[in-house]
Amino acid sequence: MAKWKRALLGLAGILLMNAAIYTCYTVAFTIVSYTKERRNHDAVTSALVHDAELIARAVSGVDGSKNTEAWAASLQPIARDQGYRFLVVDSNGHELRIGDWTHAADAAVTKEQVADVLKGKTVKDVNRAHFFAKGEALAGIPVDVGGVKAALFTEREVPILYKGFGQQLFTVFLGFLLLFVVLFMIGKPWKQREGINLYISAIRRMSKGDFSVSIEKPQRMHGDFEKLATSLNDMAAELSHMEQMRQAFISNVSHEIQSPLTSIRGFARVLQQDGLEEEQRQHYAGIIETESVRLSKLSDNLLKLTTLESEKQPLRLKTFRLDQQLRTTILACEPQWTEKQLQLDINLVEELTLNGDEELLSQVWMNLLSNSIKFTPEGGTLSVEAVRKDGGAVVRIADTGIGISEADLPHIFERFFKADKARSRMAGGSGLGLSIAKRIVELHGGSITAASELGAGTAMNVMLPGDEGRTNM
Structure with missing residues (x-):
């Protein structure tokens, strides 16, 4: 009975300690978030100022x-x-309110803010009634209304400071609680206090985003503590790798989006100038349209890749002729390979029937063929071959193009990776086509590999299993 009492007291102590930790954490989160928002509104108000300028x-x-x-x-x-x-206020004090101001405070825009904007300044602010309330982001810029100086204030609702915080806090709390229970149950935890403190310190650092944690010499610890230390080290390394991938993804997306936006913004300003000839105006408008299409394709590809990787993309299975689908895709690319006078070597003699998502697989062949045509010089050769293997099929698409270096070859299926960045930029590629193709093939239980030699060409091999060999559909 005494053991049960000690166990209950220990569990109560753990709960109280966690409650104290997370109470302090919540208070600190509130103070830091609110202070950051009051002193630096870049995340919300800068975007609102940008929107207001575009609207004006x-x-x-x-x-x-x-x-x-x-x-x-x-x-x-x-x-x-x-x-x-x-809210539009001119220099004569006349006001014009547009939108639903029913639940907005009339005093949200002060006289001082109006005066600052009329002097040519930009005003940015976020107002909240209290910590747990939604806020109102405010941006004020000077405008000209019919030849009269005026101040345009744009206001929009922003989410509460604690959006998503509750789920995060609860998840980490349960993680700590389960860890303490495991440590308590695996034997003599109080005799291993130094080791437990080491684990707690490591976990706290990881919870704050420090994934450089490493418990040194875990083999010196006894029994399950050695396994726990090794697991924590592995988890920290994996989280660090994921964080690096996340940062690289954000950086790549920002770069890919910023480039066409810069072009659109620059040529839009040129179009606003007087004295442009019609031919120049059409040329600049065409560039803006091209960059807009590029942004649209990038958005579509990102959405497609996100859907495929989240495994929410349902496969619409049907039986179809793979050889006929390949012929159709080749014909659809005829303007491209005809323009470059490419020689075609097509080997689709065998009748191949496959059970899969015809629409998704068509996108795979289109991506692979487009890449081969894009990076093959004029007069080169494009080869397409499909054969039956083990109840499934193997498709080989090869070219005599510029090829891929040995260092770049292992990375070509990564998102936004471009082996030849200069040529990819000129060709308008986003670096997502091969990632999408690889994910579609994997959803069908298949695999895709590449063989290439710099200056000699590239061969892409796609293996699609038959019904018996498919395990993940």
Whole structure:
């Protein structure tokens, strides 16, 4: 009976300690988040200022001659569709309110802020009634309304400081609780106090984002403590790798998006200039359209890859002729390989029937063929071959293009990786095509490999199993 009492007291101590830790953590999170928001609104207000500038340009037109009625007519659909609230105050003190101000405080925009904006300054602020309330992001910029200086204030709701915090806190709390229970149950935890403190310190550092944690010489610890130390080291290494991948992904996405946005912004400014010839105007407009299409394709590919990797993409299985699908895809690419005068070596003699998602697999062949055509010089050769193997099929698409270096070859299926960055940029590639192709093939239980030699060409081999060999569908 005494053992049970000690166990209950120990568990109660663990719960109280966790409660104290997470209470302090919550208070610290509140203070840091609120202070950061009050001193630095870059995450919300900078974007709101950018939106306000774009809206002002669109509403005012090139010459900025639109009057108050024209501004009201233009701002009302934006406020309705996007959830903005607008306040326009001119130098004479006349106000124009657009949007749903029913639940917004009329005093959200102060006289001092109006005066600052009318002087040509930009105002940014976030207001919250209290820590647990949603906030109101405010941005004010100077504008010209029918030749009169005015201040345009744009206001929008921002989420609470604790969005997602509860789930995160509860998950970490359960993790700590389970860890303490495991350590308590595996034997003599109080005699291993030094080791437990080492584990606690390591876990706390990892919970704060420090994945450089390493418990030195875990083999010196006894029994299950050695296994636990090794597992913590492995977990820290894996989390560190995932964090590096996350940062690289964010960096790549930002770079890919920023490049076309910079072009669109620059040529849009040029189009606003007077005295442009029609031929120049059409040329600049065509560049803006091309960059917009590039952004759209990047967005579509990101969405497609995210859906495929989340395993939420349902496979619409059907039986179809793989050889006919390959012929159709080759014909669809005819303008590209005809323009470059490529020689085709097609070996699709065997009739191949496959059970799979015809639409997704068609995207695989289109991605692979497009890459081969894109990076094969004029007069080169493009080969396509499909044969039956073990109830499934093997498709080989090869070219005599520029090839891939030995150092780059292991990375070509990674997201945003471009072996020849200069040529990929000129060709408009985003570095997602092979990642999408690989994921689709894996969803079908198959595999895709590449063999290449720099300057001699590349061969992509896709293995698709038959129904008996497919295990993950």
